[in-house]
Structure formats: structure tokens, C-alpha cells
Amino acid sequence: MASAGVVAACTLLPGGEASPTSTPESGPAGSSSDEAVGTDEISPLVIGVVAPDPVPVPGSDELFHVAYELTVLNFAPRPAVITSVETLTTDGEVVASLTEDEVAVRDGFRTAVVGEDHRPGGDPAIRIPAGKTALLVLDDTYPSRDAVPATVTHRITASFGSPESGDGGVAVLWPDEVTQTGGTVTISTEEPVVVGAPLRGQGWIVENGCCTLNAHRNVLLPVGGRINGAERFAIDVSRIDVAATREHGYEPGVEVDGDPAQNENYLAYGAPVLAVADATVVAVHASVPDTPPGKLPLGPGFTLADLGGNMVALELAPDLFAVYYHLAPGSPRVEVGDRVSAGDEIARVGNSGNSSAAHLHFQLSRTPLIFSSDNVPFVLDEFGVVGTLDAASGELLGEPNPGPRRDALPLVLTVVDFD
Incomplete structure (x- = not known):
């Protein structure tokens, strides 16, 4: 039996359909508030780090190299292009940065989309399709071991294209561009x-x-x-x-x-x-x-x-x-x-x-x-x-x-x- 004073409301499902739910017409006196509590925001990039923790290595160029890789999952229903990457210390100092062109280097394999065969040449942009993950190769350098921070994180900016199929449904909720911080790396205290x-x-x-x-x-x-x-x-x-x-x-x-x-x-x-x-x-x-x-012997029957x-x-x-x-x-x-x-x-x-x-x-x-x-x-x-x-x-x-x-x-x- 339906309750009195109840009206239908809707929530969006991933396919864009309406789902009926119920909500009271009004709550008890004093239950509402005009105070702001913030706003939910979609963060379409899920940024991770490839293990293990990187060990700083002194190179023949007399700098210390911290080499590691990030994973960037595009959770949006729209294709993404990374337009910049910055490596940050915990106090926000930028210790390394890459432009869109530097992120998208193909011949040197800076970025690769999982499941795609990236070969030299072709479109210089790296497009991360909806639901796909990109692997991003990084090398941060420092003048001395003492200059290497204990941890770093990353500020990544990306732009998003049109939905890849249909009208996109809830794709309208996804932003056209984001700047996100994530991919925290703990730098090892071990020595090479x-x-x-x-x-x-x-x-x-x-x-x-x-x-x-x-x-x-x-x-x-x-x-x-x-x-x-x-x-x-x-x-x-x-x-x-x-x-x-x-x-x-x-x-x-x-x-x-x-x-x-x-x-x-x-x-x-x-x-x-x-x-x-x-x-x-x-x-x-x-x-x-x-x-x-x-020659290279790659072909049928060739294994790791x-x-x-x-x-x-x-x-x-x-x-x-x-x-x-x-x-x-x-x-x-x-x-x-x-x-x-x-x-x-x-x-x-x-x-x-x-x-x-x-x-x-x-x-x-x-x-x-x-x-x-x-x-x-x-x-x-x-x-x-x-x-x-x-x-x-x-x-x-x-x-x-x-x-x-x-x-x-x-x-x-x-x-x-x-x-």
C-alpha cells in the first residue's frame, strides 16, 4: 500500500535510464540547512603506480635518476588526451613537467595504451579510449641524493572528446577538461x-x-x-x-x-x-x-x-x-x-x-x-x-x-x- 505524501523521483543509471525512487515531501522542522556542504565532482582519471618503489640511481651524467611508471585509467565514457603532467613534492613544488607533445612521444614509447600496438610514426597524439588504461614512463632527475624527496605525486591535465557511441547517456556529466592530482610515489631509501x-x-x-x-x-x-x-x-x-x-x-x-x-x-x-x-x-x-x-625472430611460436x-x-x-x-x-x-x-x-x-x-x-x-x-x-x-x-x-x-x-x-x- 502506498504511503501518503510520497512522490516519485529519478536517478540516472549508467545507460541514461530513469530509476524510480521515493523521498519524503518534507522532513521534520529544522532538518534542512542552507549551509553549503560542498559538491561532488567526477574525477575521470584513476592514477596508479607500477611497483616497486623506485630507487634513486646515480647516472653517468652525474645526476640522480628516479625512474618509474604510472597507470592512467580513463573512467569516462569519452576519449581522453593527456595535455600535461607535473611531478610535485608534498609541499607543491614542481620538480618535473611534461607538455602534451612530450607525453605523446610515440617513437620513444613515453605513453602506450594497454592493448594497442604502438609503432613509430602515425598520429603523434596519444588518445586514451573510454575504459582504457595508458602506461606513462617517467624519469625525474635531481642534482644530489639529498635533493630527492621522500614522496612525490602528480598533477595531470586531460581533455575529453565526444562520446564514442550513441548519445552518450550520462556522458554529459563528465567534464570537457580536468586537472587531477594522484599517483603518489614513495621513493625507496635503498641503495643500488x-x-x-x-x-x-x-x-x-x-x-x-x-x-x-x-x-x-x-x-x-x-x-x-x-x-x-x-x-x-x-x-x-x-x-x-x-x-x-x-x-x-x-x-x-x-x-x-x-x-x-x-x-x-x-x-x-x-x-x-x-x-x-x-x-x-x-x-x-x-x-x-x-x-x-x-633481423628479429619474432613470429609464430616465439615466446618470452x-x-x-x-x-x-x-x-x-x-x-x-x-x-x-x-x-x-x-x-x-x-x-x-x-x-x-x-x-x-x-x-x-x-x-x-x-x-x-x-x-x-x-x-x-x-x-x-x-x-x-x-x-x-x-x-x-x-x-x-x-x-x-x-x-x-x-x-x-x-x-x-x-x-x-x-x-x-x-x-x-x-x-x-x-x-
Whole structure:
């Protein structure tokens, strides 16, 4: 039986339909108030952080790098474009910022939408469809360890387009533009692990590595039920003719002596690979053939387990492993269970697995399975900086200051000597 004094009211369902409900015509005397209690506001961006807490790492540029990734879920029924990102301290100081163009870098994989295949070229804007999540790669730098804050958060501005289907229903409730704060990052108090160099000699170039945009920073994979930044601090090291690079710039030929179709002609090929610390050998693969130069073996039947080709994994300590990929066929000199000392030769540089030219992929991780375990930040005890390659011109620049480095990580496009 209906109650007296009740009228119908409506609430909007997600599809835009009216749902009947009931409300009293009036409440008891004194129950209403004219005082403002604030207003509900929709916040369409759900901002998260990819684990683990970042560890500040001193780089070969003599700055401290805090490398991490954000997840940005677009909860709105309208597509979003991020127009700016600012990193803030707890007192509101802006310590880093990105413009819309910098957020949308495709060739360097600054931002990627989950489930979309982002390749170089194409529309420079990163559009996050309704209900989709974007992964955003960040690298904040500081002049010293003392300057690194304990926590940071982020102020993200985004604009929204028209609903992607139908009349949008409740899409009218979503704003055209928002500025939200979120994605709080706790910066770890841990120190990077100090190890020796995995190679020796001169003229080595870090082709992929920490901390700016390159093919290691975009390795964000769903393994073990979570998004994992598996190669944050991994380095790909190849070898060049430094004199030729100084004279002609970085161009075809500075990495090879002879026919570039032959792996053995690459300057890095066959170089000794070294144990970076006293350790126990826990994994060895030695029978994978080299990949022809200029090719990648991706295709049907290729799996994550095939990416590294021939490899060696060393246990340096409990939950700490050094992993070496792309070794030459038959070159590993160690077997599982062997003990090695820092500086021992364990294999030779090759071009096996997912590799287009001879180089060494090296990293530390919490298990020998790099894609499902945390990537561990590290520094090398000593090396020399020759210069940095300018990606646009190919010129070898004399900056940051050439010279010796201790307990630092050689950064991407840095040319170094391991003497």
C-alpha cells in the first residue's frame, strides 16, 4: 500500500535510464540547512603506480635518476588526451613537467595504451579510449641524493572528446577538461647494488638503458598477475669505432668491420663476457643459433623464453641475480652449480635470441626470470665516459664531462671504456 505524501523521483543509471525512487515531501522542522556542504565532482582519471618503489640511481651524467611508471585509467565514457603532467613534492613544488607533445612521444614509447600496438610514426597524439588504461614512463632527475624527496605525486591535465557511441547517456556529466592530482610515489631509501663491469675494453656504447625513452623502458608486461617494468635498468651494450664516429658521426659501419651480413664482423661479437661479482651459476643456455644481422625472430611460436637466446644467470646473493642475454652459440664456459669470481670470463658476446646485431643485454633481477621478477637498480664500480651520442645528429658529444666514474650507471647513448 502506498504511503501518503510520497512522490516519485529519478536517478540516472549508467545507460541514461530513469530509476524510480521515493523521498519524503518534507522532513521534520529544522532538518534542512542552507549551509553549503560542498559538491561532488567526477574525477575521470584513476592514477596508479607500477611497483616497486623506485630507487634513486646515480647516472653517468652525474645526476640522480628516479625512474618509474604510472597507470592512467580513463573512467569516462569519452576519449581522453593527456595535455600535461607535473611531478610535485608534498609541499607543491614542481620538480618535473611534461607538455602534451612530450607525453605523446610515440617513437620513444613515453605513453602506450594497454592493448594497442604502438609503432613509430602515425598520429603523434596519444588518445586514451573510454575504459582504457595508458602506461606513462617517467624519469625525474635531481642534482644530489639529498635533493630527492621522500614522496612525490602528480598533477595531470586531460581533455575529453565526444562520446564514442550513441548519445552518450550520462556522458554529459563528465567534464570537457580536468586537472587531477594522484599517483603518489614513495621513493625507496635503498641503495643500488654495486657490481663490476660485465665487459672489458674500449668503445662500448649503451644503446638501450636507463632512464629516458628507449626500447627497455617500454617493456611493461603483464606477467605473474601484475604489470612489471622488467627492464628499467637493463643495459644493451654494443661496440663502435670511436675514431670513425668522431669523424663521421654514428652511421652504418661504425659497429662493423667487413660485411655487415656476417655476425662475426661486428666489433662487439666474440668479446669476453665477465662475472660482475663472486657468484654461483644457476642457469645456462648455449645452443641457440645466432640471429642473422638486421633481423628479429619474432613470429609464430616465439615466446618470452626465447627472447634472451643463449644466456647465463648468476646468483650473487639471495634474491639477487645477474642475467646475461644474446650470448654466442656454444660460448658459455660455465655450468649450473659452478662458482665464479668477479672478472672471470663466463661467455662471449653474440647475437642470439631477439637481437638484430651483436650486443650484450645485462641486468640484475630478483629471480633469473626477468619478466616476472622485479628489476634491480645497479651501478658499476668504475668505468670511463668517452661522450654521449646525439640521437638526432649522430654526433659524439663531449658531454657530460668525459672522464672516470665510480659507482654510477652508464646511461643510454653513453660511450664508455671498461678498462
